[in-house]
Amino acid sequence: MQIQGCPGSRMMSFENKDAKDSGRVVGKIQSQLKQWPIQMHLISPTAPYYQNADVLLTADCVAYALGDFHRDYLKDKSIAIACPKLDQGQEMYLEKIKAWIDDAMINTLTILIMQVPCCMGLLNLAQQAAQTAERKIPLKFVVVGVQGDILQEEWV
Amino acid sequence: MKPYLTKGIKEIIDQFPEVEKILNEYDIGCGPCNVGLCQLKDIVEIHRLPVDQEQELMARITKAIDPEAEVKIPEAKEAPPPEPKAFNYSPPMRKLVDEHVLIKRWIALIPEVVKDLEVESQAGRQLVLDGVDMIRSYADKFHHAKEEDILFKYFDENSDILKVMHEDHKQARGHVQAILEALEIKDKNAIAEHLMAYAGLLTEHIRKEDEILYPWMDSSLSTRQVGELFSKFNEADLQMGFSPKKYEAFIDSLEKKLNA
Numbered sequence: 533m534q535i536q537g538c539p540g541s542r543m544m545s546f547e548n549k550d551a552k553d554s555g556r557v558v559g560k561i562q563s564q565l566k567q568w569p570i571q572m573h574l575i576s577p578t579a580p581y582y583q584n585a586d587v588l589l590t591a592d593c594v595a596y597a598l599g600d601f602h603r604d605y606l607k608d609k610s611i612a613i614a615c616p617k618l619d620q621g622q623e624m625y626l627e628k629i630k631a632w633i634d635d636a637m638i639n640t641l642t643i644l645i646m647q648v649p650c651c652m653g654l655l656n657l658a659q660q661a662a663q664t665a666e667r668k669i670p671l672k673f674v675v676v677g678v679q680g681d682i683l684q685e686e687w688v
Numbered sequence: 689m690k691p692y693l694t695k696g697i698k699e700i701i702d703q704f705p706e707v708e709k710i711l712n713e714y715d716i717g718c719g720p721c722n723v724g725l726c727q728l729k730d731i732v733e734i735h736r737l738p739v740d741q742e743q744e745l746m747a748r749i750t751k752a753i754d755p756e757a758e759v760k761i762p763e764a765k766e767a768p769p770p771e772p773k774a775f776n777y778s779p780p781m782r783k784l785v786d787e788h789v790l791i792k793r794w795i796a797l798i799p800e801v802v803k804d805l806e807v808e809s810q811a812g813r814q815l816v817l818d819g820v821d822m823i824r825s826y827a828d829k830f831h832h833a834k835e836e837d838i839l840f841k842y843f844d845e846n847s848d849i850l851k852v853m854h855e856d857h858k859q860a861r862g863h864v865q866a867i868l869e870a871l872e873i874k875d876k877n878a879i880a881e882h883l884m885a886y887a888g889l890l891t892e893h894i895r896k897e898d899e900i901l902y903p904w905m906d907s908s909l910s911t912r913q914v915g916e917l918f919s920k921f922n923e924a925d926l927q928m929g930f931s932p933k934k935y936e937a938f939i940d941s942l943e944k945k946l947n948a
């Protein structure tokens with residue numbers, strides 16, 4: 533069968549994962565979120581929790597796909613979320629990322645995106661902002677598969 | 689076998705030369721290391737071989753040390769074609785790897801410098817002094833200082849591998865001192881000897897860092913620490929009080945002169 537259309541919105545259903553879930557955690561999982569708001573349009577890039585922080589810029593879908601998002605990625609980090617495909621006014625995002633780097637003096641920036649091609653826009657945006665910022669910081673990107681697997685994790 | 693796991697590799701190789709050959713086959717080149725006090729178990733761990741290869745390696749070493757030992761050496765599989773090593777260094781490690789490039793360009797020129805070595809004229813002596821300045825200011829003050837004063841502090845400095853790195857730096861300083869003393873008395877042979885020894889030492893030292901030490905360090909640093917190292921390195925460069933550009937220009941012009 534030939535698959536057509538945008539891979540970013542193609543329908544798929546996944547097998548029952550129960551069998552795979554061997555490392556089951558008992559009890560309630562603690563949220564690692566330590567700030568509000570988180571949506572890129574709503575955040576202030578110079579809020580106290582961004583100062584000198586390790587920041588995650590995460591595509592909206594990532595936290596739903598990644599089973600261990602809180603424990604493996606969000607812990608000890610500050611965050612903002614965005615959708616590079618659907619959000620309006622992304623020039624604003626560019627300015628906010630620059631302000632993170634130059635004004636909030638963030639320590640590192642990790643961009644988490646889904647494997648779908650339209651998500652690359654978020655990485656491009658971050659790279660563009662990092663290039664125009666005056667300070668330089670380490671930039672990392674993580675590509676998450678639609679079934680929550682880490683497909684790539686690299687320093688830019 | 690157990691007691692050998694915590695023995696220095698040089699001692700093991702001296703006693704069982706076969707072990708060096710076996711390690712070489714797995715791309716673990718301990719032979720030329722001039723310190724060799726890393727323990728066998730750490731060496732195996734730090735190279736992060738695939739599990740089956742590690743088992744095979746340990747079985748073969750056990751056999752080489754004690755031919756009577758009962759070990760099952762896993763069937764040798766067809767060796768996969770060697771892949772070119774491309775490491776995804778974190779930005780601070782990438783910076784150190786990039787700094788090695790200028791040091792390696794200098795090392796590559798040393799045999800030529802030695803061939804035309806001349807200590808009777810002011811120009812001949814100046815070339816030696818410029819080379820020494822390249823080593824002292826760029827390789828040692830600019831580069832090794834970031835390793836010793838910043839990077840190594842994030843790890844156990846009493847570990848064998850870091851002791852070896854410190855020892856290499858120390859020996860390099862010793863060669864520089866010897867070169868200056870020899871220049872003082874215009875002893876051409878001694879200058880040549882120590883320049884070549886420095887080149888050999890640093891070639892091996894840089895290979896160890898690029899291919900083993902830095903990738904291993906990267907795998908154990910947190911994102912937080914990577915960011916800290918990056919800004920501490922930048923800060924250290926600013927504090928240095930001289931621009932590395934001067935040494936790039938020195939190497940550029942020496943390459944032109946010697947390759948002309």
Ligand SMILES: [Fe+2]
Pocket residue numbers: 832835853857893897
């Ligand atoms: Fe070093």
Ligand SMILES: [Fe+2]
Pocket residue numbers: 784788831832835894897
């Ligand atoms: Fe080095």
